[in-house]
Amino acid sequence: MSRVAGVIVDVPSRSTDRPFSYAVPADMRAWIEPGSRVGVPFAGRTLQGFVVSLADEPPAEGPAKLKPIAELLDPLPPLLPDLVELARWISEKYCCTWTAALQAMVPSAIKGKAERHLRLADGADEPAAEAAAESAAARSDVGRPEAFWAMPGEAAPELPPSETLPQELVRELRRHGSLKLEAARQRWPEAGGAIKRALAQGVLIEETSIRDRIGVRTQLTVYPPLDREAAKAALEALPGTAKRQKELLLYVLALEGPVTLQAMLADTGASASSAKALADKGYILVEEAEQQRDPYAGREFRRSEPLPLTDAQREVFVRIRDAVERTAPATFLLQGVTGSGKTEIYMQSIQRALELGREAIVLVPEISLTPQMVERFKGRFGDEVAVLHSRLSSGERYDEWRRIRRGGAKVAIGARSAVFAPFARLGLIVIDEEHESSYKQEETPKYHARDVAVQRARQHGAVVVLGSATPSLETYAAAARDGAGGALLRLSERAVASSLPPVTVTDMRDELKSGNRSMFSRALHEALQARLERGEQSVLLLNRRGYSTFVICRSCGYTALCPHCDISLTYHQKTRAMRCHYCGHAELAPSACPSCESEQIRYFGAGTQKVEEELAKLFPGIRVIRMDVDTTTEKNAHEKWLKLFGERKADVLLGTQMVAKGLDFPYVTLVGVIAADTSLNLPDFRAAERTFQLLTQVAGRAGRHHLPGEVIIQTYNPEHYAVIASQRHDYEGFVAEEMKHRRMMGYPPFCRLILVTMSHEQLATLSAASDRFARRLIELAGQRGVLQPLHGSGARALELLGPVASPISRIKDRYRFQCMVKYRGAVPAAELVSEAIRQAEAEAPRSGVLFSVDVDPHMIL
Ligand SMILES: Nc1ncnc2c1ncn2[C@@H]1O[C@H](COP(=O)(O)OP(=O)(O)OP(=O)(O)O)[C@@H](O)[C@H]1O
Numbered sequence: 001m002s003r004v005a006g007v008i009v010d011v012p013s014r015s016t017d018r019p020f021s022y023a024v025p026a027d028m029r030a031w032i033e034p035g036s037r038v039g040v041p042f043a044g045r046t047l048q049g050f051v052v053s054l055a056d057e058p059p060a061e062g063p064a065k066l067k068p069i070a071e072l073l074d075p076l077p078p079l080l081p082d083l084v085e086l087a088r089w090i091s092e093k094y095c096c097t098w099t100a101a102l103q104a105m106v107p108s109a110i111k112g113k114a115e116r117h118l119r120l121a122d123g124a125d126e127p128a129a130e131a132a133a134e135s136a137a138a139r140s141d142v143g144r145p146e147a148f149w150a151m152p153g154e155a156a157p158e159l160p161p162s163e164t165l166p167q168e169l170v171r172e173l174r175r176h177g178s179l180k181l182e183a184a185r186q187r188w189p190e191a192g193g194a195i196k197r198a199l200a201q202g203v204l205i206e207e208t209s210i211r212d213r214i215g216v217r218t219q220l221t222v223y224p225p226l227d228r229e230a231a232k233a234a235l236e237a238l239p240g241t242a243k244r245q246k247e248l249l250l251y252v253l254a255l256e257g258p259v260t261l262q263a264m265l266a267d268t269g270a271s272a273s274s275a276k277a278l279a280d281k282g283y284i285l286v287e288e289a290e291q292q293r294d295p296y297a298g299r300e301f302r303r304s305e306p307l308p309l310t311d312a313q314r315e316v317f318v319r320i321r322d323a324v325e326r327t328a329p330a331t332f333l334l335q336g337v338t339g340s341g342k343t344e345i346y347m348q349s350i351q352r353a354l355e356l357g358r359e360a361i362v363l364v365p366e367i368s369l370t371p372q373m374v375e376r377f378k379g380r381f382g383d384e385v386a387v388l389h390s391r392l393s394s395g396e397r398y399d400e401w402r403r404i405r406r407g408g409a410k411v412a413i414g415a416r417s418a419v420f421a422p423f424a425r426l427g428l429i430v431i432d433e434e435h436e437s438s439y440k441q442e443e444t445p446k447y448h449a450r451d452v453a454v455q456r457a458r459q460h461g462a463v464v465v466l467g468s469a470t471p472s473l474e475t476y477a478a479a480a481r482d483g484a485g486g487a488l489l490r491l492s493e494r495a496v497a498s499s500l501p502p503v504t505v506t507d508m509r510d511e512l513k514s515g516n517r518s519m520f521s522r523a524l525h526e527a528l529q530a531r532l533e534r535g536e537q538s539v540l541l542l543n544r545r546g547y548s549t550f551v552i553c554r555s556c557g558y559t560a561l562c563p564h565c566d567i568s569l570t571y572h573q574k575t576r577a578m579r580c581h582y583c584g585h586a587e588l589a590p591s592a593c594p595s596c597e598s599e600q601i602r603y604f605g606a607g608t609q610k611v612e613e614e615l616a617k618l619f620p621g622i623r624v625i626r627m628d629v630d631t632t633t634e635k636n637a638h639e640k641w642l643k644l645f646g647e648r649k650a651d652v653l654l655g656t657q658m659v660a661k662g663l664d665f666p667y668v669t670l671v672g673v674i675a676a677d678t679s680l681n682l683p684d685f686r687a688a689e690r691t692f693q694l695l696t697q698v699a700g701r702a703g704r705h706h707l708p709g710e711v712i713i714q715t716y717n718p719e720h721y722a723v724i725a726s727q728r729h730d731y732e733g734f735v736a737e738e739m740k741h742r743r744m745m746g747y748p749p750f751c752r753l754i755l756v757t758m759s760h761e762q763l764a765t766l767s768a769a770s771d772r773f774a775r776r777l778i779e780l781a782g783q784r785g786v787l788q789p790l791h792g793s794g795a796r797a798l799e800l801l802g803p804v805a806s807p808i809s810r811i812k813d814r815y816r817f818q819c820m821v822k823y824r825g826a827v828p829a830a831e832l833v834s835e836a837i838r839q840a841e842a843e844a845p846r847s848g849v850l851f852s853v854d855v856d857p858h859m860i861l
């Protein structure tokens with residue numbers, strides 16, 4: 001057993017970002033694995049860290065005597081060895097510290113210091129457990145202590161004889177209810193392996209004491225009678241007058257598993273004292289039990305069966321299924337038009353992976369925005385689905401995560417970070433709407449879930465399916481490159497509806513010329529009217545990207561800026577406050593212009609509210625559901641609104657980007673886009689791509705089932721190729737045009753980008769540091785022979801733009817400079833950037849300049 005552990009200590013600094021060696025105390029040896037979380041002495045403190053490697057001997061060049069690990073934080077390592085490896089890959093690819101990558105993989109609940117206890121799982125047949133442990137001790141050839149391991153409704157897992165729990169331990173647990181993990185570890189150092197397995201199988205339970213940020217929740221729980229015969233006999237022996245007790249006994253005899261005491265009392269109308277009477281007689285067991293916080297408790301999901309696939313679906317499905325069966329890494333891009341039945345293919349592929357004993361991850365953008373997806377997966381796979389998203393409480397997320405870690409769930413569905421779901425045998429990772437920018441994390445580690453998924457799949461021999469009607473150009477180019485288009489799967493027809501809806505583009509300049517000052521064109525007005533008359537539904541999108549709610553003076557043009565950051569303040573209607581998105585600075589909105597004292601100061605609000613008012617004016621009595629930041633702050637608000645809309649309790653669903661994705665409602669036959677252009681003119685090389693994607697997505701909500709649909713796009717730029725291509729449902733046409741622009745301008749996918757941002761309070765210090773970095777990088781690139789213009793003929797090229805002031809030149813009183821690295825071909829750019837930073841920092845230690853690296857950046861502002 002290993003005596004030395006390499007530990008990544010939780011210090012977010014480049015200079016300490018390497019494993020430090022610690023001695024593993026003898027009583028921890030059976031417990032520690034790569035992925036274990038430990039407390040270690042570091043620079044005079046005890047810090048949390050992750051074990052990343054184990055060895056028998058200390059490294060030759062290290063100190064003669066290693067400090068020992070002080071504490072083992074969890075009996076079951078929160079991370080698996082492959083995740084530890086993945087974290088290292090992330091740190092290299094995205095130029096971040098290993099510890100930042102590790103931290104991104106665990107739920108926030110266990111990012112603290114914890115005190116752990118062990119306890120026998122409830123429902124384990126306890127006297128039998130002891131007997132099993134005893135006989136195991138007496139005769140070491142006892143193979144399977146069946147009764148002990150049997151959990152309600154589960155087959156008894158097989159354990160080798162050497163792995164049975166020490167009988168002493170079982171007895172102690174029975175006697176005291178629980179034991180401190182630390183104590184158990186010291187007393188039975190050799191039983192580490194057995195306990196770990198018992199934990200993994202749910203036979204033993206680890207409990208977290210209050211020192212964790214989020215504890216485990218317990219509740220009084222009733223277990224069905226252990227001895228049914230005795231309970232039945234008691235039932236018959238009860239005098240006719242004991243009606244209540246009789247009912248209660250009948251109820252518990254009918255139980256198939258534990259229920260909460262509260263639920264039992266509610267169901268039977270019995271009092272707590274009659275329950276106690278039964279417990280005292282030993283017919284039922286009432287105990288505090290760990291309660292899973294199930295965010296979807298009490299919710300019914302309509303069971304669904306696999307649909308017979310259309311021919312086109314079947315062709316795609318077979319390709320994916322075969323790859324899953326091969327258990328070799330593979331990546332597919334599934335480009336399927338909106339409503340082509342991609343989700344059904346995902347579900348049947350997942351089912352195949354589960355049949356093969358493997359697990360699956362489904363990533364969806366901003367899951368709180370796509371409750372219909374969760375519903376569909378819960379409907380198909382029931383409790384095997386764990387849901388991970390940001391709208392859950394951290395306790396709920398922690399419980400769902402532990403369910404995955406212990407094998408209680410086989411499918412994880414969630415936003416970006418669900419790519420780290422701690423499965424041991426991944427078979428499939430699905431990324432739905434793969435083009436969505438929410439898959440890119442904007443804080444360190446600035447990873448992209450798509451690239452991480454591909455890497456994880458490599459580790460597991462798993463298959464990645466990237467699905468979208470409008471794949472990102474990067475993915476599309478990669479798939480087209482890959483082996484004669486083998487990775488590209490297509491669905492060009494809808495599954496149910498006969499065709500994609502016709503799209504009309506209306507030129508709002510013409511409307512104005514002909515005297516229409518309303519925000520609705522005549523065509524959209526008429527179309528809405530027709531839907532109202534026919535009792536059909538409409539979706540209206542107000543494209544708000546790059547359009548913020550700021551304060552402007554109409555007389556002098558004054559806008560309210562943050563005093564600490566070079567950016568305008570955002571107006572919040574509810575509180576009448578102006579807030580800075582970067583530093584949180586807030587002030588009350590003025591009623592007169594602070595600059596010219598004019599009262600012509602205006603707030604440009606969300607806009608959706610204005611549309612709603614106008615709708616009410618034009619169509620008296622119209623029922624509108626408005627979905628925007630103001631109406632969806634409450635937990636589950638999205639779900640509530642969409643449910644109402646699904647029940648046809650509203651005529652119009654009006655909203656921002658959040659109404660564009662994933663919705664599947666049969667009575668929606670009209671989609672209107674109020675203004676297509678707001679996102680076209682942003683200083684972002686992806687502006688056209690994002691506009692095309694948004695228009696195509698929202699258009700795809702119309703006429704998905706048997707009723708034919710129609711789409712009306714209002715714009716001031718009817719001749720823009722993004723608008724024209726979305727009118728024609730022409731993904732290829734758009735790609736061809738956009739690729740020309742990208743090539744000309746030298747942007748991805750023709751090259752790759754790394755954005756390096758530096759910040760400091762003093763301009764002079766910052767300027768010197770950024771020059772140092774640039775000089776170093778150019779030097780390093782020159783040494784490697786890759787410093788060449790991007791448009792040159794070399795197979796490998798790297799260009800450096802900058803340093804220049806960042807577009808947002810100051811945040812939180814720190815000035816910001818940036819360098820943009822563009823490269824193509826096999827250039828180890830991330831490595832060069834990391835090295836240049838290291839050298840620049842070494843040249844001027846403690847300068848206080850912060851470097852931040854964004855590889856494949858999405859926000860270049
Ligand atoms: N084989 C099938 N038979 C019958 N109905 C199907 C079949 N496949 C899919 N559908 C139905 O067609 C509709 C559209 O399918 P789905 O939502 O999976 O499409 P999608 O490609 O994921 O769309 P989007 O990208 O627009 O979200 C759904 O209501 C779905 O239940």
Ligand SMILES: [Zn+2]
Binds near residue numbers: 554557558598
């Ligand atoms: Zn003014």
Ligand SMILES: [Zn+2]
Binds near residue numbers: 565582
């Ligand atoms: Zn600010």
